[in-house]
Amino acid sequence: MERPHQVPPGYRYEWALFADWCAAAETVPLPASPETLAAFLDDNPAGDETLRRRVAAINRAHRNAGESEPGTVTAIRLRLDRARSHRVARRRIAAASIVPALPTIGWPAGLFGRRDALVLVLYALGLGPRDIAALDRRDIEACGDGLRIHGRHQLDTTELSEVDSGASARTWTLWQQVLDVADRSASTRVLEDLLRTGHVPVPYVGAAARRGPVVVPIDRWGAVPFPLTAMSAPSVAAVIAAHLNGTAPRHPTRPERVSRGGDARTAPPGTEHYEAPRLDHGYYDAGTAARRDAAVAMTEVDDIFDDIDIRTEQLLRCTMDLLETFQTL
Incomplete structure (x- = not known):
């Protein structure tokens, strides 16, 4: 049913038009669904400014009554913004x-x-x-x-x-x-x-x-x-x-995986005979040396983190002291 006391004075004409249309359509003006509002706009064509004012009046009445505003949905906003509608059409x-x-x-x-x-x-x-x-x-x-x-x-x-x-x-x-x-x-x-x-x-x-x-x-x-x-x-x-922009990456279609038993549904070309790579004599020595060097380099990490914790605690203590000083001023 219509609630005139919920409508601001400046919107009474627009609300009355909507309420009369709803009565003729045998539906309630408040709360109104977005579909009802869309049908109202279709049956009452007007200029862009007039349509925006009508929707604003209906939204305001719903907002004042604590109801969801039917004119805020994307479909209605596209109807009221011709420039945006043209942009969407190009999309x-x-x-x-x-x-x-x-x-x-x-x-x-x-x-x-x-x-x-x-x-x-x-x-x-x-x-x-x-x-x-x-x-x-x-x-x-x-x-x-x-x-x-x-x-x-x-x-x-x-x-x-x-x-x-x-x-x-x-x-x-x-x-x-x-x-x-x-x-x-x-x-x-x-x-x-x-x-x-x-x-x-x-x-x-x-x-x-x-x-x-x-x-x-x-x-x-x-x-x-x-x-x-x-x-x-x-x-x-x-x-x-x-x-x-035409810059989307091209994601490859990878061949199907080969099962461990070697019975693949579709084996990738060139993988029927797999030959293991040949490793030089220094391969494992180089790997061991790299791990040893990393272990030596990481020995100081604990000390560095301890120093960070100490400095963080000092900064936090100074911050708390400053807050207490300002609170006592």
């Missing part, structure tokens, strides 16, 4: 030419390809690096051929003509397979099998946690943190910039 065009070329199979190239593809899709939807780093898996939903971003964004790829909704949904599905496995196993071997074959092992199907980070860091060997932790915003920004 979609750029991402559309990059994402299809990224590998989804191969180790570890496919692992990086799947993650970076999702990062670019999210960026193309209007999310910034900080938004992407903060995303939770519960915020993303694949609906048919489309992809929806819930939470404080409320974005839907099916509403964007520049975005291939089917490709967006597939990108999320492929990365979700990685999360399914990484949630349950700290072994990179299981991830490697997934990326080589494209098939999720049966014990890991649908095993992803209900919550957790969406994009995670990957080291050069294809290892991800266990338990999973989110990439930092600067790292996400670096991934985006590298792809847009």
Whole structure:
């Protein structure tokens, strides 16, 4: 129901317009969902300044009533900022030419390809690096051929003509397979099998946690943190910039490992006959001498650390004395 006492005097006209529209649409104006606000803006077109004022009035009424502000979600902010909308549209065009070329199979190239593809899709939807780093898996939903971003964004790829909704949904599905496995196993071997074959092992199907980070860091060997932790915003920004600038590193697809019994599924070329390297007579003597020199050099380390501890204690004592002096002044 409408609460007129919650609306500042300067916003009464805008609020009355919204309340009347809600009454005609048989919905409540407060609290209103972002979807309700979006429908109101669609049914009542106006100039940018007028639209911003209407959204500001609705946000203010919700804030005064202690409700979440529907106009703060990313989808609404894009509607109100034409310049930003144009920038996001250019992002979609750029991402559309990059994402299809990224590998989804191969180790570890496919692992990086799947993650970076999702990062670019999210960026193309209007999310910034900080938004992407903060995303939770519960915020993303694949609906048919489309992809929806819930939470404080409320974005839907099916509403964007520049975005291939089917490709967006597939990108999320492929990365979700990685999360399914990484949630349950700290072994990179299981991830490697997934990326080589494209098939999720049966014990890991649908095993992803209900919550957790969406994009995670990957080291050069294809290892991800266990338990999973989110990439930092600067790292996400670096991934985006590298792809847009054409400077993204090319991650090689390594040959499959050879089992200890020598029965490899696919033996790397040239490794059928392995010849051990020949070591000169001074090899072991040089190693022993290096260890001896290191032991001698490290004998003074304990004394150095003891000296650091003593100086630290002295500085701490001086600091405490200064604080007590200022408190008595």
